[in-house]
Amino acid sequence: MAAGDDDAWRLLVRRHVRSATLFAAQMMGDRDDAEDIVQSAFILAFERAATLDRSRPFAPWLFGVVRRLAQKTHARRARRRALWRRWAVDTDRGPQADDPLDAASDVAFVRRALASLPRMQRACFDLVILRDVAVDDVAAMYEISASTVRQHVFRARRDLRSALEPVLGARTTRWTGGDSAG
């Protein structure tokens, strides 16, 4: 990429765009915001291609940039909201715990149960189990160890089983990923 190889650049983007966008989506809660942040992060990588340390993996660096960009965006919007607090309706509702439109569906049950989990359990379960993102990538995103990610996933599964079993019965094994190792 540093030598201007277009194919290498496109391959790099295609390889990491999914995990970076899912991470950005977890932080922003909005698809457009996530895409904008990921694009900014990759542009930064392109501009600094010559100075990046090639001995270190690219994904953790990219996730760090995504995280900082998301935090800056949140801070900027929080300042803006503080100015309009009297008049604006807060539309940052976070995880949608109660959506009456699909109240009868299994997905709604799982989402409600997911929303009730602690935030890191929810995030790790979403990425590792529902989105099949590598445990090491999730560890790099949140700057925690891989074993911590697995613990979060394990506890999320356990809590989800407890929450969903009375309602869904045997189907809970499908939604919680069964007993397979993380």
Added chain:
Amino acid sequence: MADLFDTSSIPDEPSYWDALASRIANAAPRRTSVVAWVGSRQRGWVFAAYLAAAAAMAIAAAMTIEPPRRASTTAMLAAVLTPNDALGRMLAGTTPPSLTALPPVQAPPTRSAQ
């Protein structure tokens, strides 16, 4: 850290990721080419450096002229402000005059004398 959201808003389909990756891959070289163009204009940087050097020389030249003018202005002001009588010149000196050189002080007339 702010709350974390679920990723359900992201369509997990190969076509979506291909399109997004392509858009991002095309965007980066276009934007950085503008930055590279500006940075490559070395003539602009050299010209700016010459301007800065010329400005510095002009300021230095102005500062070398300043002291004599300031000294002549000071002397002019001193000549204008110095009193032209003997007592005034004595009091305006840099050292205080001796008491014997000062004229005697006359007491003001009293009310009874009026």
